[in-house]
Amino acid sequence: MDSVNKSSFRFLVVDDSEFARRNMNKILTSVGGESAGFAVNGREAIEQYLKLKPDVVFMDITMPEMEGVEAVQGIIGHDSAAKIVMVSSNGYQEMIKSALDSGAKHFLIKPVEPKQVASVVDFVLGEC
Amino acid sequence: MRYDYVHPFVSSAQEILAQVLSGEIAAGRVQLSPAREPGSGVTAIVGVTGDSEGRVLFEMSRQTALAIAGEMNHEPQLELGSLARDTLSELASMMTGRAISLLNDKGYKLRVSPPTLVAGDNVMISTAELETLTVPLETTHGEVVVNVAMATL
Numbered sequence: 001m002d003s004v005n006k007s008s009f010r011f012l013v014v015d016d017s018e019f020a021r022r023n024m025n026k027i028l029t030s031v032g033g034e035s036a037g038f039a040v041n042g043r044e045a046i047e048q049y050l051k052l053k054p055d056v057v058f059m060d061i062t063m064p065e066m067e068g069v070e071a072v073q074g075i076i077g078h079d080s081a082a083k084i085v086m087v088s089s090n091g092y093q094e095m096i097k098s099a100l101d102s103g104a105k106h107f108l109i110k111p112v113e114p115k116q117v118a119s120v121v122d123f124v125l126g127e128c
Numbered sequence: 129m130r131y132d133y134v135h136p137f138v139s140s141a142q143e144i145l146a147q148v149l150s151g152e153i154a155a156g157r158v159q160l161s162p163a164r165e166p167g168s169g170v171t172a173i174v175g176v177t178g179d180s181e182g183r184v185l186f187e188m189s190r191q192t193a194l195a196i197a198g199e200m201n202h203e204p205q206l207e208l209g210s211l212a213r214d215t216l217s218e219l220a221s222m223m224t225g226r227a228i229s230l231l232n233d234k235g236y237k238l239r240v241s242p243p244t245l246v247a248g249d250n251v252m253i254s255t256a257e258l259e260t261l262t263v264p265l266e267t268t269h270g271e272v273v274v275n276v277a278m279a280t281l
Contacts, residue, residue: 019201019215062221062242089218089225090240092232109229110222111147 009125010036012052014045014071015060015087024058024087024112031118042066046074049082056124058108061088061099069102076103083124087112133231134158134276137184138263140226141274148200148219151268161260161275169193170208172220175241176228182258182278184227184240186220190247192270199269208247217243223274 011033013024021038029035036054039045043066049057057075061068068086075082086099091109099107105124108116138155145153170193172186188196190208197205197212200219205212220243228238258277265272 017214017218017221018211019218022201022211089222090229091225092229094232095229110218110225111144 009033009055012036012054012057014039016040016063027114027117042071045071049075057084058087072102072104134261136227136230137276141223144223154266156264158263161262170247173244174224178238179236180278185275187273195269213245217245
């Protein structure tokens, strides 16, 4: 992913909550993104990432089967340039550090606001 | 149970409700939970483990639950189907997540379980051995009562 046009970025949303997936999908579409797909746990996230090659991933942390931080490590193991944003209801320092140490580029605390998401997309896609 | 421990759960619930719903969220008085009556509404239950153990409950009427889920999805929710249930669970998760984050950043080590949603007539949720403090939060869709039942830290 050498060059990404923010106006046409493809995203993968990973969350076990249907509400959270729909909400994030709506917000990302409103800021110019196009859905590449979704996953409901970390294991599926790795499979979907390898299959869909999205420009950016929005990843929940607490999920069944495989949690978000482990999934980030799995994806980064395959693609060290992967752009992953963690999205969680829990935003304490230790958790944020753990997520960023695993290779995530940014961290959003739920509930997410469209402006905040747009700004993070700009940042991770290198257009800030 | 100390009030300074309860406060993060109440203030976080108030803040999150204010973010996801329109209108002001007014908090009522804190009180020790009265004897529990069987409810006919909806309750989201979140377990807390770590330095202290207990649970946080968010109780509301069915009508309030549907209205909140409807506003959060920007589309009416006419029944407590999978999307409405999931929305209310996610709301409970956000409210407790913010509280846990405030406490953990002060040095506590706490974790929360994924929420469980209970709905139906004559459902009794016991917090038997734990002192429970309740605070009603008034939304434009009706009351959401926050119940915090935790062992003393």
